[in-house]
Amino acid sequence: TQLLEQSPQFLSIQEGENLTVYCNSSSVFSSLQWYRQEPGEGPVLLVTVVTGGEVKKLKRLTFQFGDARKDSSLHITAAQPGDTGLYLCAFRENYGQNFVFGPGTRLSVLP
Amino acid sequence: EPEVTQTPSHQVTQMGQEVILRCVPISNHLYFYWYRQILGQKVEFLVSFYNNEISEKSEIFDDQFSVERPDGSNFTLKIRSTKLEDSAMYFCASTSGRLLGRSYEQYFGPGTRLTVT
Numbered sequence: 001t002q003l004l005e006q007s008p009q010f011l012s013i014q015e016g017e018n019l020t021v022y023c024n025s026s027s028v029f030s031s032l033q034w035y036r037q038e039p040g041e042g043p044v045l046l047v048t049v050v051t052g053g054e055v056k057k058l059k060r061l062t063f064q065f066g067d068a069r070k071d072s073s074l075h076i077t078a079a080q081p082g083d084t085g086l087y088l089c090a091f092r093e094n095y096g097q098n099f100v101f102g103p104g105t106r107l108s109v110l111p
Numbered sequence: 112e113p114e115v116t117q118t119p120s121h122q123v124t125q126m127g128q129e130v131i132l133r134c135v136p137i138s139n140h141l142y143f144y145w146y147r148q149i150l151g152q153k154v155e156f157l158v159s160f161y162n163n164e165i166s167e168k169s170e171i172f173d174d175q176f177s178v179e180r181p182d183g184s185n186f187t188l189k190i191r192s193t194k195l196e197d198s199a200m201y202f203c204a205s206t207s208g209r210l211l212g213r214s215y216e217q218y219f220g221p222g223t224r225l226t227v228t
Contacts, residue, residue, distance in 0.1 A: 042202045042219030043154060088154065098167050099217065101154040
């Protein structure tokens with residue numbers, strides 16, 4: 001079974017700082033998704049990356065898919081308290097209908 | 112903007128009781144899912160449903176679980192005899208089924224917090 005690892009597990013930073021979180025696996029993904037989940041709510045899809053080396057930007061968030069499609073990173077520039085949440089990566093298993101989620105990085109941005 | 116809705120938001124039940132969690136997926140979506148998230152743990156896939164039948168299920172989705180689409184809008188998850196370890200957030204999700212760049216865009220509901228006492 002293909003598993004996802006995410007690091008760091010927890011991250012607490014001050015408003016205005018930059019940060020990067022990572023999602024890794026030993027296997028190749030056909031595509032990878034990043035979600036953000038706030039307490040008591042469902043995950044919200046942020047982006048899907050498909051092509052090795054692909055970079056996608058969503059305002060202050062930059063997503064990169066590794067060249068070998070085994071890893072991905074999420075970089076946040078000038079973090080704001082509203083960025084606080086659990087950041088999850090997920091992939092679609094075996095080209096099927098189910099998605100496998102990583103354990104997440106819990107980000108806390110302090111004002 | 113269309114969204115997935117779930118009811119109830121919180122359900123408390125006694126061990127051994129049956130519970131039904133309800134979801135209304137986005138209206139033109141074709142694939143429906145249930146996930147669970149035990150407090151502090153990762154989101155785990157339970158089951159996917161398409162064309163009125165289960166398309167995939169995980170090891171968690173044993174004989175105590177069942178899903179149904181009783182009408183054109185609702186999608187339900189039934190747990191026949193709840194156990195303490197069933198306590199979790201249960202999320203419903205749906206997709207249009209259209210591949211967007213080799214993947215599907217899932218939309219999640221807000222979840223039902225199930226507490227089994």
